[in-house]
Amino acid sequence: METQFGHERFWTTFVExxxxxxxxxxxxxxxxxxxxxxxxxxxxxxxxxxAVQTFNGDVPVEIIEALIAEARQQVRVQ
Structure with missing residues (x-):
């Protein structure tokens, strides 16, 4: 994901x-x-x-929802 929200830019990286x-x-x-x-x-x-954890202030719900959706699509649950 890479998106602009107001004056903030958000993007994701995969971690494992x-x-x-x-x-x-x-x-x-x-x-x-x-x-x-x-x-x-x-x-x-x-x-x-x-599990979801936030850092360094509030994150808009729309961004969290997109983050969760990306994880659900890309990460295989065993």
Missing amino acids: DHKDGFAGFRLHRERFGKTTVAAEVLVWDATGGF
Whole structure:
């Protein structure tokens, strides 16, 4: 995903860690020339479920919904 929302630009990168047992997507935000990680949606091997965590302030619901949809489409749940 890559999208503009107001004055903020959001994009995702795939993350995976076989040792810790998760895969998912990290949401990045560029605001006023500064880039931060805004959220993650991860699927944990131990539970087989999705978990969402936000960082560094609020994230619009529309962006979180798109992030979750991307993770559901791309990450295989075992």
